[in-house]
Amino acid sequence: MEFRQCSMEDVVMTSSLLDFYKGKKVFLTGHTGFKGSWLSKILCDAGAIVTGYSLPAPTDPALFPMLSFSDNMTSVIGDIRDIESLKSAFTKAEPEIVIHMAAQPIVRDSYKDPAYTYETNVMGTVNILECVRTIGGVKSFLNVTTDKVYYNNDSDKGFCETDPLDGYDPYSNSKSCSELVTHSYKNSFFSDGATAISTARAGNVIGGGDFANDRIIPDSVRAAIKGEKIIVRNPYSTRPYQHVLEPLFTYLLIVKKQYEDQKLSGYYNVGPDDCDCVTTGELVTMFCEKWGEGLSWEDRYDGGPHEAKFLKLDCTCIKKTFGWNPVWHIDEAVAASVEWAKAYRDKKNIEEIMNQQIRKFSEKWENSVGKF
Numbered sequence: 001m002e003f004r005q006c007s008m009e010d011v012v013m014t015s016s017l018l019d020f021y022k023g024k025k026v027f028l029t030g031h032t033g034f035k036g037s038w039l040s041k042i043l044c045d046a047g048a049i050v051t052g053y054s055l056p057a058p059t060d061p062a063l064f065p066m067l068s069f070s071d072n073m074t075s076v077i078g079d080i081r082d083i084e085s086l087k088s089a090f091t092k093a094e095p096e097i098v099i100h101m102a103a104q105p106i107v108r109d110s111y112k113d114p115a116y117t118y119e120t121n122v123m124g125t126v127n128i129l130e131c132v133r134t135i136g137g138v139k140s141f142l143n144v145t146t147d148k149v150y151y152n153n154d155s156d157k158g159f160c161e162t163d164p165l166d167g168y169d170p171y172s173n174s175k176s177c178s179e180l181v182t183h184s185y186k187n188s189f190f191s192d193g194a195t196a197i198s199t200a201r202a203g204n205v206i207g208g209g210d211f212a213n214d215r216i217i218p219d220s221v222r223a224a225i226k227g228e229k230i231i232v233r234n235p236y237s238t239r240p241y242q243h244v245l246e247p248l249f250t251y252l253l254i255v256k257k258q259y260e261d262q263k264l265s266g267y268y269n270v271g272p273d274d275c276d277c278v279t280t281g282e283l284v285t286m287f288c289e290k291w292g293e294g295l296s297w298e299d300r301y302d303g304g305p306h307e308a309k310f311l312k313l314d315c316t317c318i319k320k321t322f323g324w325n326p327v328w329h330i331d332e333a334v335a336a337s338v339e340w341a342k343a344y345r346d347k348k349n350i351e352e353i354m355n356q357q358i359r360k361f362s363e364k365w366e367n368s369v370g371k372f
Contacts, residue, residue: 017249018362020256022047027093029053029080029128030101031073034210035144037063039099039248041351042358044069051093053078053086054102063209067351080124083131090131097255098141100128103175107148108214110171121174122181129185132195140259142251143182143199147240147271147313148172158274158314161201161267179267186265196258196265202247203240203271203313206333208340208353210244216280220287220297221341230288230297235281238310240271243333245361246326253322253369264321271313276330286331290338327365 026043030036031052043050050073057064074093078085080102103121104110110117125143132138150159151166165180167173179199186197206217213219216232223230247270258265271277278286281299288295318324328336336357343353 017252017256017365018042018046020259021252023049024097025049025051025093025095026097026099027051027053027090027095028099028101029124030103031075032057032062032064032077033101033105034063034207034212035205035244035248036101037067037209038207038244038354039101039251040064040073041067041069041354042248042252044072045358050074051076051089051095053080053089055079059211059213061211063211066209067354069351080127081119083127086127087131087135090128090135094137096137096139097259098128098132098138099144099251099255100125100142101144102128103144104171105146106212106214107169107171110169110174114170117170118174118177121171122177125178125181129182133185133189138195140255141195141197142255143178143197144247144251145175145179145199145201146172147201147203147269147311149176149179149201152311154309156310156312158312159269160314161269161317183267193262196262198254198258198265199267200247200251200254201267201269201313202250203242205244205247206241206337207244208337208344208350208357216283217287217337220284221337224287224291224293224295224341225345227293230284230295231300232280232284232297233301235284235297235299236279236309238277238279238312239283240277240311240313241283241330241333242272242276242326243328243336243361245358246270246272246328246333249327249361249365250318250324253324254318257322266317266321268318268321269313269315270318271315272326272330273315274312276326276333277312278330283330283334286334287338290335291342323369325368327361327368 026048031040032054053076076089104117149165151164165176167176210218220230250270284297
């Protein structure tokens with residue numbers, strides 16, 4: 001397997017990141033999910049012509065139906081495993097940019113239904129790449145995977161892009177397979193450079209609007225709203241937590257830069273700095289402090305399925321290639337998550353909260369990463 005070597009020279013960024021997307025035709029899979037809803041909003045607000053393809057929102061309540069911008073995009077409800085339906089939507093959209101985020105994303109659910117997890121995460125990737133290959137017209141393709149794609153022996157070393165891929169559980173392993181599928185298609189069918197192809201391996205994402213089960217911040221929000229103690233099943237596991245805006249802006253950066261220069265396509269870790277890799281217990285303690293109201297948590301290990309104790313990403317490659325650095329520390333990420341959750345609880349305008357957070361993040365991003 002070939003990996004593009006990181007350049008020691010930063011890429012010169014000369015135009016606005018979001019301005020680049022104005023008028024661009026973007027095909028986004030998984031648009032009704034937590035991350036997909038935020039990304040759909042950012043793209044639509046930037047003036048992109050967005051077609052989303054996804055199953056219905058995976059939770060009830062869910063973020064996507066709460067947002068008014070959805071009237072400004074084409075939302076196709078379909079199964080990524082159904083290649084004929086996918087091809088039909090893809091052909092109509094005529095995209096020049098594809099961001100693939102559709103997935104079964106929950107580790108514990110992958111133990112309950114491994115076949116569905118593999119069908120969605122592996123064959124879904126094959127299907128979207130078949131659309132790119134056979135229909136054509138795409139200049140920039142990004143497959144969003146996960147920090148869990150690596151073979152993990154619980155060492156304290158941050159994983160880099162050249163480390164072996166071999167996720168343990170069905171979810172993590174299926175995303176490792178999705179990476180390998182992407183690498184094979186890239187080498188076999190896109191070596192002419194007409195379509196730039198990258199994968200992005202993001203850390204654990206938190207933020208407002210995530211209603212999933214078996215994720216620590218949504219579980220904490222539900223407990224806080226009910227006035228109950230937060231139950232933590234494994235407070236000692238270390239994860240690279242980051243606010244949802246962090247990887248989304250970085251995905252958009254990768255897509256833009258490889259659109260402009262195919263040589264910048266590659267395999268990129270997207271995670272926080274070491275100082276922001278915290279244990280689950282530390283994260284929930286921060287959450288309780290930000291929430292106030294006497295909120296507390298308790299350790300209640302449930303003996304559940306295997307999960308790695310330690311996970312951290314080495315993001316040297318993307319830092320050297322794009323001059324990128326994380327924008328919000330974990331404290332800011334938790335504060336933004338609490339702000340959104342309290343606005344939701346108090347029936348305030350959550351879309352305005354998102355607008356404020358996006359503006360605040362974008363301003364700091366520009367100062368941190370540079371002019372695009």
